[in-house]
Amino acid sequence: ATMPPLLSAIANAGRHGVLAKSAVVMERLAQVDAVALDKTGTLTEGTPRVTALRPLPGSGLDEDALLALAAAAEHPSEHPLARAITAAARERGLVLADATAFSSAPGTGVTATVKGQEIRVGAPARLLPDDDPTELEKEGHTVVVVLRDGDPVGYLGLADRPRPGAAATVAALTAHTGRPPVLLTGDNAPAARRLADEVGITEVRAGLLPQDKAAAVREWESAGRKVLLVGDGVNDAPALAAAHTGVAMGRAGSDLALETADAVVVRDELATLPAVLHLARRARRLVI
Ligand code: ADP
Ligand code: MG
Secondary structure, eight states: OOSOHHHHHHHHHHHTTEEESSHHHHHHHHHOOEEEEEIIIIIBOSOOEEEEEEEOTTSOOOHHHHHHHHHHHHTTOOSHHHHHHHHHHHHTTOOOOOEEEEEEETTTEEEEEETTEEEEEEOHHHHSTTOOOOHHHHTTOEEEEEEETTEEEEEEEEEOOBOTTHHHHHHHHHHHHSSOOEEEOSSOHHHHHHHHHHHTOOOEEOSOOHHHHHHHHHHHHHTTOOEEEEEOSGGGHHHHHHSSEEEEESSSOOHHHHHHOSEEETTOOGGGHHHHHHHHHHHHHHHO
16 A cells, blocks of 8 residues: 555556556556557457368369368467467368478468478468459458469368457447547458457458558557557567557467567456556556
């Protein structure tokens, strides 16, 4: 009780599972008047599941062969979509070939050599030059395309659930800042729209690369807003750095996101954020 107000605010935030890196962060959280949320792993649970397998005619692949190829290339990746794809292959008892020369591009996908062939798995909008939205995309699936030596051989559909209480958190953040949070995502627009509708978000920016997320944040900042950005991925790091205040999801968050953020939601409980914003404001009133 004898603690200075800012320190007790940090301690209180800690009790809510939000770890602020310094007292200055509480002051910045108190100023926040706009919120931008990443989709996968932040607003959603981040444990998507494979919901559709569509080998292309002429690829010579059936569903299992397509999944095995994608999973082999994704095996080294920590991305939530990669984990979903390898888990689906495991569930079907598929044996994965070794992958070499693995690389990943945030917001785009992965590349690896599998059985002497170059396999790429990722966003159709990034990997296919003139991509028309597939039926899977129009239905609101997250969709990745699989390329073998440059040629598309099939599509995978994936779906993720909103975190429990996501709609209530969005409502509380709306009440706190006076405007609904905005959804920023690298995923396709229909999938983003579908999730936004489920949780009460109106403004969506989809198909974004990491630098696009940062540009959107800078756009709002230069319009005078003090943006709280919440994210979890490597792809969120530039936006976390650009925002007035960056908060990372702690449990599934990438190391880069954790390093870049000003505060960390330790147990991934997005629902604690509105309370922490409130107590940051209250502490400021006590200090001033
Ligand atoms: P979000 O902004 O929702 O967190 P990301 O920026 O991580 O999403 O990913 C955006 C899109 O890039 C995904 O929907 C997917 O199409 C593609 N992508 C990124 N990483 C991978 C990966 N490891 N495997 C397949 N696709 C990927
Ligand atoms: Mg994410």
